[in-house]
Amino acid sequence: MRKLGPSTRILALVALAGAVAAVAVSAAGASTNRHTATTITGAGSTFVQPLVSQWISPLGSAYGYELQYSGVGSGAGIAAITARTVDFGASDAPLSTDQFSACNGCEQIPWALGATSVLYNLPGVKNLLHMDGPTLAKIFMGQITAWNDPAITKLNPGVSLPSTKISIAHRSDNSGTTFNFTDYLSSVSPAWNSQIGRGVAVNWPVGSGGKGSSGVAALVSQTPGSIGYADVFYAIHNHLSYFAVKNSSGKFATPGLRGMLSAAQSDQKPAADNSLSIVNPPKKFANAYPISTFTYVIVPLQSSKAPDLKKFLFWAVTKGQTYGPKLLFAPLPKTVLVVAEKAIAKIHS
């Protein structure tokens, strides 16, 4: 057979490339057609991510939704929904007035209740260790540097603590968990309040930063003697210990369902913007874990996906809550549920 001329060969190659491209594009188109599922995308808090991840599969079977959630931190979630790059955002920190106006027609809806555990890695010490607010603030300010500091040993009589150096793990990204934790430290330590304050990101005087709740858990796992903070699921899932923290009534509470629900009783009426503050509840809530928090979903009031979004959110605050307890998320209290459902109903196309 006569060899094809060079220009013919090039033309053939271009035609082949075009054919491949055409096949690829049609395959892409076909696969989206095969995906009769509606995609609902969200991004934000890593605090609530374990719970939201459990929702992916049952949502798919219940309504055929494909839920896509990226745990990028509360700050990033707020930024993403503000820019409308996702259908919903998730944040443990309520939005500020500036953030509300930037988001341009968004509302926040409490959709889960959890607790920030103060987790640590101290090999050789098996007891449940006690901690209180002022001591914790001093530790995170770098003023207490060893595990056998008198302030810590005083809280844990009878436990022999090593002289290991304390290393701090905090969040490097904008985090609602950081907001919750610093909110607590600001309310128990005037020094912390004036020098550092509360926020989704603060100027940490000491410590290394990890990205996401996973990052903090990773740092604590790798370094003996370290202390960090993250939603209690991350402590359990990674076999890390957490402190029992002293609440206002003097009791040392653990970040379990009882502690969260007791703390939730301290604020039963959401504010006009649906936010609630249950950090460091007053002493009549004897069983409260003082670093508990509600976490919010942030949605635009007007969305092209309104019907699906509403169905998803109604499911999340009702059926979805049943997936919570084994991950240490308490079901939403009745009063909060009512407010949430009213807020969800406001979403329109």
Place this chain on the structure above:
Amino acid sequence: MSTAELSAEATRRPFTGRRVRFGDVALQVVAGAAALGVTVLVGLIIWKVFEQAWPAIQKYGLGFVTTVAWNPVLGHEVYGAGSFLFGTMITSFGALLLAAPLSMGIALFLTELAPNVLKGPVTALVETLAAIPSVVLGLWGILVLGPVLRTTIEPWLHSAFGFIPLFGEPSTAGASIFTAIIVLTIMVLPIVSSISRELFLGVPHDLKEGALALGTTRWEMVRGVMFPYARGGIAAALILGFGRAIGEAIAVTQVIGGGVFIHWNLFSGGDTLGSKIAASYQGSTTKLQTASLIYLGAILLVFSLLVNLLAQWIVRRSAKKHGITRGGHA
């Protein structure tokens, strides 16, 4: 001579049938459009980066570059590039300091010392080092290098040289400026060594053999002939390696630990311009914070451009110099 010049020649001596074809114009226009497009692209990149950084540039001006602060707390927001510029400098210079002698050694080995059977494989292996993606090196840095440095090297360096502020308290998490320097060295090494190797290969044989014939040892020949001859190119290679180091964001952010301060302790955490952007960009909540992060990117861009242009200029200058020298030896 390009095809353009050849065909221009041909038109000067026209013969029947020779005229400007539509196809010629079409190809030139299309190809020219592509070249123009690339130029526009680069301009667009510079413009888009500065446009997004503008709110921060307007607010902070050039003082941003030296301000050592990064406080994202609402109500107390203040941003500055100072500590990240410092981080970029210390990590990149540190990497260059470690990589330069190693690269020279490798290049010399490959050109002067290696037995022929080793030359090919070792060259390929060193260039393969350049092919390792930065995220894989970062993964290795977090999970393998970091713990090793934290448990063995850093405590040893601290106990042996602790009086130097560079070797202060060892890091507790394995993530530190020192880890970042090691990872960056691994990335810079193949670039500098492969360029140096080509330079050394280009040193004229008669110059080398002349020196050896005069009784110098091989090292003296290298020091007296090859280094001076290749001086410009080596400088360019080092500058290109430096450019690679300052631009690396991913591997650095994985291993550097994070922090906003100027510390001379290599074992503390820190951030570079690139690593800060990679760590904080997705989570930026206010417009000012986003603009400030992009301002960091703009500084990085200007830096890389300067470094690149400097390297180009050096290469051009030394090529000219050698052109004259070679011509003079006719």
Place this chain on the structure above:
Amino acid sequence: MSAQSLTGPNPRLDRLPRRKAVNRIMELLAWLAAAIAVGILVVVVVSVFRHALPALNLDLLTKDPIPFSLTNAPQGLANAFVGTIVIVGIATLMALPVGILVAIYLNEFAPASIRNGVTLVLDILNGVPAIVIGIFVFGLFVVGHGQSGLAGAFALACLMLPLVSRSTMEILALVPNSLREASLGLGVPQWRTTLSIVLPQATGGILTGTVLAVARVAGETAPLLFVSSFVGTQTEWNPIHALQTVPVAIFELSESPDPADHARAWAAALVLLLFILFTSLAARWLANRNRSKLTAR
């Protein structure tokens, strides 16, 4: 016979033992440097291999990830591998024609001043850090429209373009002028000469440059973090949506505390590494073959 033989004391010869010792030390240091470089490569590759073994199975390529899985259901990174194939493929389709056209213009048409200018522009583009390209594409395509695999492909194409152009230019310059002269002399128009005579000679070099560019961007993380990172767990082929990619998956898994996540990250890193090593070596072999083919004329 001593050094101080016939011509009297000779300082250079006297210092000869010391100079020889210095030379020896320098030679040893050079050997050591080479050994260190090879050693680092071996350590890293062996590390990746060793840590990747527990998770190296077919599930990695066929199953989607299950984040925060409470059971031990099989999972993998199928969505990331598919996403990388799609995004890198589209990036190549974007960068290749433009890169070749630029090289053709610079080598066949442009006067020297424009050639130098655009070459400088290409070098500048090559020197822009990948993270800055990410910021650029984010501002250009993502703000207001959302993330997409196409934006990711565009970012990677910006990174590939200088590599493709440069190697195409090099190979076009190697094509002997006699070929062009002969063709023009026979009356073939310039455009036909370029496309049918010169370009086919260069296909080997173009292929090499493309393969090298693909190897470079397959592992690129920074730009994709900004433009294609809000992704789901299910495998997705449509580039209109943001797609997960292997480097971003490795990046995210590397910061997890879960050893199972680490194992998957190592395994994905191994696959990525093998792909890149294989393509780089193939490209180098192709390049050598082409160079000898063209210069042997």
